[in-house]
Amino acid sequence: MADLIIMRRDATEEEIKKVVEKIEKLGFKAHISKGTERTIIGIIGDTRGISDETFRILPGVSEVISILKEYKLTSRDFHPEDTIIDINGTKIGEGYFVVMAGPCSVENKTQLYETAKFIKDKGAKILRGAVFKPRTSPYSFLGLGPEGLKIVKEVKEELKIPVITEVLSPEEVEPVAEVSDILQIGTRNMFNYRLLQRVGKIEKPVLLKRNFSAKLSEFLNCAEYILKEGNSKVILCERGIRTFDSEFTRNTLDLSAIPVLKKETHLPVIVDPSHGTGRRDLVIPMSKAAIAAGADGLLIEVHPKPEEALSDGFQSLTLDMFEILMKEIIPLAKLMGKKI
Ligand code: PEP
Ligand code: MN
16 A cells, blocks of 8 residues: 655656656546655555555655555645645644634624624634534524524625634535635534535535544544545644533543644644633633643634623623733743744
């Protein structure tokens, strides 16, 4: 099995071209990473039938490597350089720090507009707000639906801020992608393989949340479902997992997932301390912990009147608290070498 072709330091452009041609002749796509030292060429596709020998004999080839991980395209072994996602100039990935903030649910235009204006003013780069809500009880507020999507579009255009909103089903992908800059797949849908395949076929970035009971290898395999379909703009989000202890917190924020994922994959890793803890008073300390652990950004719930929120008011920051959060995390993110 041949997955990665490591070229010799002195390999010529012509030799690199010959390797790429061979890959394409076999019906695969080539991914070229040009490092300072040498060029590495990845083979995209199911390479189980290809022997190392096919490439080892070509001039300029130093080594042929097989990747044994199931999540090949997602793995850093296959794609050593960090993926940086660019949304109209806002960069997401290693070396950058992005704050996505807004209400859990879009409730009306005033609420979204007021929140968006505030968070943008304080340095958040992306507005969050769901219109299709997956709730534990079917009697809870399930979101404004298409009407809410119109509000998201209006606020995005009026304030010129990119937005992220959730998709629940494959049928929603098209209408949501028309408005939203990033599509969110929530914790409950991480294992929804049809939905993963569907968002894999679009160009827009996807924020994939870890299922609250998923192992990290399962999380990475679900990202692979998206990448395999051609969409490599995937952002991973740790949002807390279920453990034996839910006495003081809604979930247990798995901070160790951050450095593990950053090692294992080239994709950006962000943290949602709002769902991760379920308590507004824990959001600022856990945001700081996430930055210290190497996160590339945060997803934060904010509401102008959390006590009146239709969902997740208990964990939503007030506007005042959001201002404090931003003031306290900006120097920390800079200390970690991030541009914010
Ligand atoms: C949300 O972001 O509002 C949400 C529903 O998140 P999760 O899927 O992580 O519960
Ligand atoms: Mn929420």
